[in-house]
Amino acid sequence: MTITSPGISHNISNFTQTMKSLLELLELKEEDEYGTLKPTEYAFKTIIHLLLEAYEHLGEKFPKGTASTDDEGGIRLNWKNRTKDSRVCLFCPANSQETAYIYHQTNDEYASDEEVSGTVLVYWLDQFEEA
Numbered sequence: 860m861t862i863t864s865p866g867i868s869h870n871i872s873n874f875t876q877t878m879k880s881l882l883e884l885l886e887l888k889e890e891d892e893y894g895t896l897k898p899t900e901y902a903f904k905t906i907i908h909l910l911l912e913a914y915e916h917l918g919e920k921f922p923k924g925t926a927s928t929d930d931e932g933g934i935r936l937n938w939k940n941r942t943k944d945s946r947v948c949l950f951c952p953a954n955s956q957e958t959a960y961i962y963h964q965t966n967d968e969y970a971s972d973e974e975v976s977g978t979v980l981v982y983w984l985d986q987f988e989e990a
Contacts, residue, residue, distance in 0.1 A: 873923040874914050877936070880926040881906065884934065894930025899953040902934045906951040910936075912977025913984060922984060924949075933957070938987055947987045949980060963987070 885903070887896040906926075914921050924938045932953040939946050948962040959975040963983045972979060 874910075874921045877910065877921070877924040877926070880924065881910075881934070881936070884926055884928055887928070895932040895953070896928055897932060898928050898934045899932035901954050902928075902932055902951045905959065906934050906936060906949065909949065909951070909975070909977050909980055913980045916977070916981045917984060920985075920988060922988060929953075938984065940987060945987050947983045949975070951975075 881903070884898050889895065889897050922938050922940075924936045926934055926936050928934055929950075934951045936949045936951075937946065938948075943965070945965040946963070949959075950962070951959050958973055961972045961975055961980060961983055963970060963972065963986065965986070972983070
């Protein structure tokens, strides 16, 4: 007999859906007329590392995010809460020479944080959920 909590399975699903969104980027064509579509290995490994660290801390509170690439192969992962008018965006650049950042916005207040770690991401995702 398996006992599951609807809340936990829903939130594991949030993490799974976020990871699926990232994995789908690997299936993109290498590039199109606008630039690189597929993420670089650096961007992908960096964002996976940060997400796993954040999930380790957030567990069932991990919110669902959606992934996209920029024209150089960097990855942007967005979390939006339309009800509370808040947003968190984690950007991992295509290479280590560029700067990663976490953009956060609640109502009309917004800023970017260039101190990027799993711990900082957890902080902003917690703020996002509480906004």
